[in-house]
Amino acid sequence: MPKLNVNGRVRDYQAEEDTPLLWVIREQLKLTGTKYGCGVAQCGACTVHIDGEAVRSCAMPASAVTDKQKIVTIEGLSPNGNHPVQQAWLAQDVPQCGYCQVGMIMAAAALLKKTPKPTDADIDSEITNICRCGTYNRVRSAIHQAAGIPAAPAAKRT
Amino acid sequence: MNVMTTSRRKFLTGSAAAAGGLTIGFHIPFDALAQQKPAAPAATPEINAWVVVKPDDTVVVRIARSEMGQGSLTGLAQLVAEELDCDWSKVTTEYPTPGQNLARNRAWGNFSTGGSRGIRESHDYVRKGGAAARMMLVQAAAEQWKVPAAECTAANSVITHGPSKRTITYGKVAGAAAKLTPPTDVPLKDPKDWKIAGKPLKRLDTVDKLTGKQVYGVDLQLPDMLNAAIKDCPVFGGKVKSFDAAAVMKRPGVKKVVQVGDSAVAVVADTWWRAKSALDELPIVWDEGPNANVSSATIAAVLKEGLDAKEAAAGNKVGDVEAALKAPGVKLVTATYGYPFQNHATMEPMNATAKYTPQRCEVWTPTQNGEAALAAASEASGLPPAQCEVYKLHLGGGFGRRGAVHDWVRQAVAIAKEMPGTPIKLIWSREEDMLHGRYHPITQCKLTAALDEKGELTGMHMRISGQSIVAGIFPQNIRNGLDPVVFQGLNPPGPEASIGYTIPNLLIDHAMRNPHVPPGFWRGVNLNQNTIYLECFMDELAQAAGKDPLEFRRKLMANHPKHLAVLNAAAEKAGWGKPAPAGVFRGLAQCMGFGSYVAACAEVSVAKDGKIKVHRIVAATDPGHAVNPQQIEAQVEGSFVYGLTAALYGECTVAGGRIEQENFDTYPMMRIDEMPKVETVIVPSGGFWGGVGEPTIAVAAPAVLNAIFAATGKRIRDLPLKNHDLKTA
Numbered sequence: 001m002p003k004l005n006v007n008g009r010v011r012d013y014q015a016e017e018d019t020p021l022l023w024v025i026r027e028q029l030k031l032t033g034t035k036y037g038c039g040v041a042q043c044g045a046c047t048v049h050i051d052g053e054a055v056r057s058c059a060m061p062a063s064a065v066t067d068k069q070k071i072v073t074i075e076g077l078s079p080n081g082n083h084p085v086q087q088a089w090l091a092q093d094v095p096q097c098g099y100c101q102v103g104m105i106m107a108a109a110a111l112l113k114k115t116p117k118p119t120d121a122d123i124d125s126e127i128t129n130i131c132r133c134g135t136y137n138r139v140r141s142a143i144h145q146a147a148g149i150p151a152a153p154a155a156k157r158t
Numbered sequence: 159m160n161v162m163t164t165s166r167r168k169f170l171t172g173s174a175a176a177a178g179g180l181t182i183g184f185h186i187p188f189d190a191l192a193q194q195k196p197a198a199p200a201a202t203p204e205i206n207a208w209v210v211v212k213p214d215d216t217v218v219v220r221i222a223r224s225e226m227g228q229g230s231l232t233g234l235a236q237l238v239a240e241e242l243d244c245d246w247s248k249v250t251t252e253y254p255t256p257g258q259n260l261a262r263n264r265a266w267g268n269f270s271t272g273g274s275r276g277i278r279e280s281h282d283y284v285r286k287g288g289a290a291a292r293m294m295l296v297q298a299a300a301e302q303w304k305v306p307a308a309e310c311t312a313a314n315s316v317i318t319h320g321p322s323k324r325t326i327t328y329g330k331v332a333g334a335a336a337k338l339t340p341p342t343d344v345p346l347k348d349p350k351d352w353k354i355a356g357k358p359l360k361r362l363d364t365v366d367k368l369t370g371k372q373v374y375g376v377d378l379q380l381p382d383m384l385n386a387a388i389k390d391c392p393v394f395g396g397k398v399k400s401f402d403a404a405a406v407m408k409r410p411g412v413k414k415v416v417q418v419g420d421s422a423v424a425v426v427a428d429t430w431w432r433a434k435s436a437l438d439e440l441p442i443v444w445d446e447g448p449n450a451n452v453s454s455a456t457i458a459a460v461l462k463e464g465l466d467a468k469e470a471a472a473g474n475k476v477g478d479v480e481a482a483l484k485a486p487g488v489k490l491v492t493a494t495y496g497y498p499f500q501n502h503a504t505m506e507p508m509n510a511t512a513k514y515t516p517q518r519c520e521v522w523t524p525t526q527n528g529e530a531a532l533a534a535a536s537e538a539s540g541l542p543p544a545q546c547e548v549y550k551l552h553l554g555g556g557f558g559r560r561g562a563v564h565d566w567v568r569q570a571v572a573i574a575k576e577m578p579g580t581p582i583k584l585i586w587s588r589e590e591d592m593l594h595g596r597y598h599p600i601t602q603c604k605l606t607a608a609l610d611e612k613g614e615l616t617g618m619h620m621r622i623s624g625q626s627i628v629a630g631i632f633p634q635n636i637r638n639g640l641d642p643v644v645f646q647g648l649n650p651p652g653p654e655a656s657i658g659y660t661i662p663n664l665l666i667d668h669a670m671r672n673p674h675v676p677p678g679f680w681r682g683v684n685l686n687q688n689t690i691y692l693e694c695f696m697d698e699l700a701q702a703a704g705k706d707p708l709e710f711r712r713k714l715m716a717n718h719p720k721h722l723a724v725l726n727a728a729a730e731k732a733g734w735g736k737p738a739p740a741g742v743f744r745g746l747a748q749c750m751g752f753g754s755y756v757a758a759c760a761e762v763s764v765a766k767d768g769k770i771k772v773h774r775i776v777a778a779t780d781p782g783h784a785v786n787p788q789q790i791e792a793q794v795e796g797s798f799v800y801g802l803t804a805a806l807y808g809e810c811t812v813a814g815g816r817i818e819q820e821n822f823d824t825y826p827m828m829r830i831d832e833m834p835k836v837e838t839v840i841v842p843s844g845g846f847w848g849g850v851g852e853p854t855i856a857v858a859a860p861a862v863l864n865a866i867f868a869a870t871g872k873r874i875r876d877l878p879l880k881n882h883d884l885k886t887a
Binding site: 015016018019020023027028030031032033034035036037038039040042043045073074075081086089090093094095096097098099100101102105123124125127128129130131132133134135136137138139140 | 226227228229360361363364365366367368369370371372373374376377379385410429430431432435503504505506507552553554555556557585587588589788792795796797798799800821822823827829830831833835836
């Protein structure tokens with residue numbers, strides 16, 4: 001039986017070879033935090049980490065991932081929802097409907113791991129997830145906050 | 159209630175508990191068992207339909223409207239909590255079910271969450287619910303102390319008896335309060351005295367969205383549940399001719415292949431991926447019908463004919479426009495605009511889980527209108543509404559797609575009916591979602607105006623030709639060919655969607671032309687294209703008159719002080735009239751809709767290669783009362799993402815009777831790299847209640863288009879911008 005190492009546990013699963021990693025995670029491992037948005041790696045709602053890299057799991061066959069590779073989903077990002085990105089997201093009140101936010105958070109966490117102090121240009125090139133509610137400015141500001149860089153002051157209300 | 163539902167309750171409340179108490183899941187309210195045995199001692203009695211106070215002082219505010227991202231859940235809870243004078247940190251929320259609303263003679267009123275109505279159409283009765291509950295809690299404390307209620311005050315969930323300084327918390331008297339007769343005279347606070355409402359409080363529903371614990375429709379798990387994938391005839395109006403179920407029945411996990419209605423086929427399997435994979439392999443022959451001959455070009459031709467058609471329904475008529483346009487010495491200006499079909503493209507595709515038995519039909523679904531979902535479940539199951547129930551799940555976006563029609567609910571019930579007793583979760587693929595939307599209506603608009611020798615606007619005819627959403631969804635509401643919703647933002651002076659200009663001779667009329675592509679209420683609705691037509695044409699008129707676009711507008715807006723105030727606020731903050739950064743140009747737009755007044759000033763540059771960059775947008779909003787300024791800012795920012803995505807990329811085209819764009823690769827979205835800085839100015843003038851989820855979308859495109867003209871001298875009159883080459887080098 002094929003195996004995957006997800007959130008620190010090696011787990012068996014049963015699926016045809018071409019089954020995307022997303023659907024193994026959601027339907028076999030019952031980790032539903034990772035979302036289906038497009039199935040063609042366009043929107044990023046399905047973003048997980050494989051060995052620390054952000055990967056769009058909807059277009060990656062599960063069979064292409066070995067049990068030596070470490071997969072992390074939102075459920076395994078932090079023990080208590082206290083990853084710096086999650087803390088910053090809470091502080092900035094980022095989500096609206098929230099459906100894309102798990103993918104955003106996983107993409108942001110991977111970016112910060114690689115680039116601890118990202119510039120706006122880094123964010124522009126690395127965060128390519130789609131949000132239909134339109135949280136982009138808060139996403140940017142929360143990434144800066146998570147990096148420990150003071151975010152640009154929010155627009156003043158009059 | 160049955161085992162399935164109980165399991166779901168446990169699951170959802172379990173997830174909420176795991177989140178650490180900062181937020182709560184949307185579990186089904188009321189202990190189902192307590193409902194059947196009203197005397198059950200464990201149940202906490204409600205004080206009224208809106209408020210439950212638990213012995214530990216937790217306040218449960220019942221929310222009838224759906225939370226789909228726009229923050230109305232938090233805003234509504236703020237309004238109830240304000241009047242309840244409770245401790246905000248103890249506030250949680252829950253959804254009553256549509257079935258409960260039906261059983262209680264609609265105690266929670268309308269469930270519909272669209273048209274930015276969540277707060278503006280229920281503020282009065284939800285605040286009264288909070289105020290009445292506070293009065294009953296105070297009365298209960300007074301009775302316990304045997305003092306007059308008038309000597310007691312309430313604040314922060316604590317009741318104090320003034321003379322004796324005794325105090326007691328809400329939780330201690332909630333049980334007694336629940337037994338009192340509700341007051342009939344329930345005065346409300348003056349908004350200037352608000353302490354919870356009106357404040358930039360954080361949302362109540364964030365924590366679970368950061369950890370993956372938030373349960374959306376697609377995430378629902380029920381014991382013994384099966385999954386379904388569906389394909390409806392890609393040509394609207396087409397039918398299933400035949401399909402070969404045997405070709406996929408042996409595939410792993412496949413349980414059943416069913417025809418759904420006369421136009422769709424679904425595969426049911428143990429997992430959704432297996433159902434979808436089998437469906438992809440299923441041979442289906444369609445009878446595409448006559449619509450297979452329709453294309454974007456044929457639709458455009460029909461709309462073009464409507465621009466000059468004799469017959470049209472007038473929505474706003476002042477003076478004699480025909481005479482004004484023929485008056486000697488006037489300068490005529492004319493332009494024709496167009497706006498395309500677009501898909502809502504909620505990030506979570508349409509989905510519903512249904513369980514049918516001959517006695518009962520239950521549906522779990524993300525919906526903007528639980529009652530409409532209940533009606534759809536009843537019709538599709540053939541069971542009366544009292545034998546149906548809908549459990550609302552969190553929406554991964556709504557934008558109007560999940561409100562007026564519940565096609566996906568009907569499909570899920572139809573499939574579940576083929577497998578009685580088994581819960582079936584139907585999820586649309588993105589492709590299905592793109593091909594079977596309820597699209598932003600397609601219209602064209604021809605504007606003709608007369609300017610006198612001084613450059614004053616003396617007359618304007620605005621002819622809209624094209625699709626009516628109301629004709630497509632509520633045809634019974636069309637009277638004498640008139641769809642009043644078509645004129646959003648163009649109505650005569652009044653409280654809703656009124657035009658902000660006084661034009662001595664004006665005719666705005668509509669030649670209805672309905673293509674076969676089904677229309678829907680798409681976030682911003684008809685305000686979107688009407689504001690482009692009017693506000694871009696105003697810029698054209700200003701240019702023809704040789705006047706500054708702001709000055710030209712101001713003169714026509716003297717009798718529309720609220721429209722004018724937001725325009726001035728946006729222009730001033732943006733620095734209109736002062737130099738912009740090198741290479742950056744400004745454009746203005748304003749409108750009124752969904753009860754609110756909004757305006758924007760966009761700063762745009764266009765590179766020599768034609769690349770457009772929107773640097774900064776200053777947006778002003780007058781929603782009357784601002785219930786939560788922080789969430790208004792979030793809605794204004796989000797509205798620009800929705801509106802700019804539409805302006806830059808949004809277009810569904812038709813070939814062979816079907817929509818050509820099947821996924822985000824061909825239906826692109828604005829991403830973070832294109833997002834401008836947004837500065838929100840909130841100027842609440844009081845005295846009315848406007849919505850904030852939609853109106854700002856409408857000013858996004860015209861402000862940018864007007865700035866593009868300022869930058870390039872090119873008028874773009876049909877969207878999206880991706881179809882235009884702005885190259886200058």
